[in-house]
Amino acid sequence: MSIPSVDASRMKADFDALAEVGATPEGGVSRPAFSEAHLAARRWFRQRSQAAGLETKVDSAANHSAILRQPGATRTLLLGSHLDSVPNGGRFDGALGVVAALEVLRTVKASGIRVPVHLEAIDFTDEESSVFDYLGSRSAVGGLDFEILRSTLRERPDLAPRISQAGVELDRIASARRDPASLAGYLELHIEQGPRLLQAGAQIGIVESIVGIRSHRLVFRGRPDHAGTTPMEARADAGLAASAFNLSAREIVMEQFPECVATVGRMTFSPGAFNVVPGTVEVTLEVRAPDEVRSRALELQVLEQAKRDAAGFGCTLDIAPYGVSEAAPMHTRAQQAIQRACEALGIRWLKLSSGAGHDAQMLATVTTTGMIFVPSVGGISHNPREFTEWSDCVAGANVLLGATLILAHHAEFDP
Amino acid sequence: MSIPSVDASRMKADFDALAEVGATPEGGVSRPAFSEAHLAARRWFRQRSQAAGLETKVDSAANHSAILRQPGATRTLLLGSHLDSVPNGGRFDGALGVVAALEVLRTVKASGIRVPVHLEAIDFTDEESSVFDYLGSRSAVGGLDFEILRSTLRERPDLAPRISQAGVELDRIASARRDPASLAGYLELHIEQGPRLLQAGAQIGIVESIVGIRSHRLVFRGRPDHAGTTPMEARADAGLAASAFNLSAREIVMEQFPECVATVGRMTFSPGAFNVVPGTVEVTLEVRAPDEVRSRALELQVLEQAKRDAAGFGCTLDIAPYGVSEAAPMHTRAQQAIQRACEALGIRWLKLSSGAGHDAQMLATVTTTGMIFVPSVGGISHNPREFTEWSDCVAGANVLLGATLILAHHAEFDP
Numbered sequence: 001m002s003i004p005s006v007d008a009s010r011m012k013a014d015f016d017a018l019a020e021v022g023a024t025p026e027g028g029v030s031r032p033a034f035s036e037a038h039l040a041a042r043r044w045f046r047q048r049s050q051a052a053g054l055e056t057k058v059d060s061a062a063n064h065s066a067i068l069r070q071p072g073a074t075r076t077l078l079l080g081s082h083l084d085s086v087p088n089g090g091r092f093d094g095a096l097g098v099v100a101a102l103e104v105l106r107t108v109k110a111s112g113i114r115v116p117v118h119l120e121a122i123d124f125t126d127e128e129s130s131v132f133d134y135l136g137s138r139s140a141v142g143g144l145d146f147e148i149l150r151s152t153l154r155e156r157p158d159l160a161p162r163i164s165q166a167g168v169e170l171d172r173i174a175s176a177r178r179d180p181a182s183l184a185g186y187l188e189l190h191i192e193q194g195p196r197l198l199q200a201g202a203q204i205g206i207v208e209s210i211v212g213i214r215s216h217r218l219v220f221r222g223r224p225d226h227a228g229t230t231p232m233e234a235r236a237d238a239g240l241a242a243s244a245f246n247l248s249a250r251e252i253v254m255e256q257f258p259e260c261v262a263t264v265g266r267m268t269f270s271p272g273a274f275n276v277v278p279g280t281v282e283v284t285l286e287v288r289a290p291d292e293v294r295s296r297a298l299e300l301q302v303l304e305q306a307k308r309d310a311a312g313f314g315c316t317l318d319i320a321p322y323g324v325s326e327a328a329p330m331h332t333r334a335q336q337a338i339q340r341a342c343e344a345l346g347i348r349w350l351k352l353s354s355g356a357g358h359d360a361q362m363l364a365t366v367t368t369t370g371m372i373f374v375p376s377v378g379g380i381s382h383n384p385r386e387f388t389e390w391s392d393c394v395a396g397a398n399v400l401l402g403a404t405l406i407l408a409h410h411a412e413f414d415p
Numbered sequence: 416m417s418i419p420s421v422d423a424s425r426m427k428a429d430f431d432a433l434a435e436v437g438a439t440p441e442g443g444v445s446r447p448a449f450s451e452a453h454l455a456a457r458r459w460f461r462q463r464s465q466a467a468g469l470e471t472k473v474d475s476a477a478n479h480s481a482i483l484r485q486p487g488a489t490r491t492l493l494l495g496s497h498l499d500s501v502p503n504g505g506r507f508d509g510a511l512g513v514v515a516a517l518e519v520l521r522t523v524k525a526s527g528i529r530v531p532v533h534l535e536a537i538d539f540t541d542e543e544s545s546v547f548d549y550l551g552s553r554s555a556v557g558g559l560d561f562e563i564l565r566s567t568l569r570e571r572p573d574l575a576p577r578i579s580q581a582g583v584e585l586d587r588i589a590s591a592r593r594d595p596a597s598l599a600g601y602l603e604l605h606i607e608q609g610p611r612l613l614q615a616g617a618q619i620g621i622v623e624s625i626v627g628i629r630s631h632r633l634v635f636r637g638r639p640d641h642a643g644t645t646p647m648e649a650r651a652d653a654g655l656a657a658s659a660f661n662l663s664a665r666e667i668v669m670e671q672f673p674e675c676v677a678t679v680g681r682m683t684f685s686p687g688a689f690n691v692v693p694g695t696v697e698v699t700l701e702v703r704a705p706d707e708v709r710s711r712a713l714e715l716q717v718l719e720q721a722k723r724d725a726a727g728f729g730c731t732l733d734i735a736p737y738g739v740s741e742a743a744p745m746h747t748r749a750q751q752a753i754q755r756a757c758e759a760l761g762i763r764w765l766k767l768s769s770g771a772g773h774d775a776q777m778l779a780t781v782t783t784t785g786m787i788f789v790p791s792v793g794g795i796s797h798n799p800r801e802f803t804e805w806s807d808c809v810a811g812a813n814v815l816l817g818a819t820l821i822l823a824h825h826a827e828f829d830p
Contacts, residue, residue: 250652274737
C-alpha cells in the first residue's frame, strides 16, 4: 500500500508550541496532572483540534479527544498518549504521542482517504501517576477500582476539588468506560526512554510487551550490637545480609533472566549509627519481566535468594508484597501493522519490550493494542535533558499513520 | 604479697542503691550526663564518700572525687570510671568502676595499710558523650580543645546553663588539668561489653590497649536511571557499589585483620525510590584496631577497596574523614600489676583489647594507665539487659584493690 506522509513542519510547530506550556528553565516541561500547566496543555490540544476541523470531546475521566468521524463506521481506532509530565520532566514523553496522533488525523482528513473506522486522537488523564496512576486509561477500560479511588480521596481531601476542577466527574466516572465492542484498537507512539534502539541502530521500536512489575518490601532483621565490642564473627549484621542480597539479585537477573531487571532502589538502615551494627535493614525490591511467566519465576527466585542471604548472615527476613502490575503483551496484529508500515517506509525497526508502564497496558486488556517507540538519546528519561532527534519523531509519526491505515482496514473484518 | 578483700556485701548494697538512681522499668538506668538522674547519682557518690570518712572534691570539669590521703605522699593514684549512662542503658557500665573504686578506698582505709601515694576514686564527667565526649577525663589530662568546646556551646545555646548548673566551670575549666607529675597512675574496672571473656572462660580481662577508631563518610556516585528502561548492564548503580564494598570491607578484616572490626552502620540511598536506580549512596564506615599500625593499614586497605568497588560498578567515590581516635596502649606496668593481682587471687585472666572507648584512653596519654574487664553476659551493652554476675564484679573489685596496692608501691620508685 502507499502511505501518505504527515506534514513534518506543521507537526514541529505544534510540538514546539506545546513545549512552551509549562516550560522549565532547564529546557524541559513541568506539567504534573491537574496542574495549571497541564490544564493549559489540554486547552491547547482542544483548540488545535478544533482549528483542524475535528470534533472534540472530554469524557468523565477528563480524557481529551479529537475525533475524525467516518461515515458508516461503528467502531473507533484510538491513537494517543498523554499531555501530563513528571515534575521537571522532558518535552517528548507523552507529548510526542498526542501531537503525532493529532497530525495523523489531520493528514488522513486532508488526504481524503476513507477508512472503515472512526479515528480518535486521545490524551489520557494522569499517566504519570501524579494522583492516581492511569486514571484516564484505567477508566476507559473499566478497570478503575472505586474502593481504592474513594479511599485515596478520603485520605487527601484536597484532591476531589482539584481533579473536579480539571474536568473529572467523580460521581459518574464509570461512564468513561468504552465498550470494547466499540473499539477497533489502540496505537501509541512514545519515546523509548532507554538506550536500546540507538545501540541497535534502529529508528523504530515495535513493542512486543509492556513489562510486568512486582515490588516487595523486604526487612532483614539481625542484632544491633556495639560496633566496638562485637567481633565480626559474632555479629548478625542486617546491612551485610541486605548487601549480599542486592548483589545476588543482580547476578540472578544477569545470568538467568535476559530482558529482565531487578532494582534495589533503597535500603534503610536502623538504628543507622556509625558505631552500631545495623540491626534492621528495609529494602525496596522491584523486578520487571516482559511476560508473566518470567515475572513470576524471577520474583520467586530472588525472594528465595533473599531468604538464603538473610540466613547466611544470621538474620531473618520479612517479605511484604508492595505491588503487582501484570505484563501486557501487545497484540500480534498491531505489531504486524507497525512492522508493515516500517517496511513500506524503509525504516529500520527492532522488536523490544517496554520496561516502563504506559496507558497501552490498560488498553491492551480490552482491545487490539500496539506501541511504537522512537529512540531516546542517551536513554535519558523523566529529565529536562530527555531528547529525541526530530527526524525520528517524524518517522515515528509516519509509522503511526501507516499502522493506523493498515489496522483500520483490517478492523472491518474483525469480530 | 597478701591482698585484703573488699567487703562484698557493702559493695553490693552500694551498687543496688546506685542502680535505683535513674532506674528504668526495663531494669536498667537512664542517666545521660547532666540529667537530673546523673546529678542525683553524683550526689549519692559524694554522700557515700563522706560517710566513709573520705575527703571529697569536685573540679572545674565537674569530675567528682573521693580521696584517701596518705601522710607524706606527693602523688595520687586515680581509680575511677563514670556515673553517667547512655539513655536507657544498663546498671553496670561505668557505675561498677566507681562503686569498686570507692570500695577499694574504704577497704584500704579500714585495713590500715599504708601506701606511698594518695588514693583517689574519681567519677569522670560525660564519658558517654552526651554533650562533649570525655569532657571530664579530657579536661583532667589537659586535652580539651577549647575551640571545639566554644563552637559546640555557640551552636547549642541551651548547653552552657545546663552544664554550669551541673558544676562545670566553663571560664576556668582549664584548671581541671592534673599535673602529670602529680599522678601515680590510673586504674579502671569496667564491664567488657563484649562476649570474649565468657567465651574464653576467663573471669578477668587485662586490657592491652583501647582500640583506635577511624571513621569516614563515603559517597558512591552513579547515575539515577529509570529502573524500567535501563538494562542491568547499562546502569551505574551506586547501591550495588556500596553493597559490594560492605561485603569486601568485612572480608578484608576477617581475612587479614584479626582483632579488628569494620562496620557500615548506615547507607543512605538517593533518590531512594522503588523504580529509580540509586544514583548516590552515602555510607558510614568505621574501622577499629588495637594499635595504630593496624588502624592505619586497615583504613588504607578498605578505602582502596572502596575505590575499586565504586569503579567496578561504573561509579565514582568521595571520601570524607569523619573522626579519628588513636589507639591507646595500656601501660605495661599497669598490666603487670593487674596480672600479679589475678595470680595472687587465683583468678583466670585473659589479655584482650577494648573495642569501646573509655576515660582510660585519655589518662593513658599522661600517666601509667590500666584497665580491668569483667565478663558481660551475652556481650550485651548499652542496653537494660546488660548483666555481669555479681561474683565477677567482686572478683573485679578485688583485682582492682590488688593492682592498686601493687602499683602504689611501685609508684614510689617512679621518676
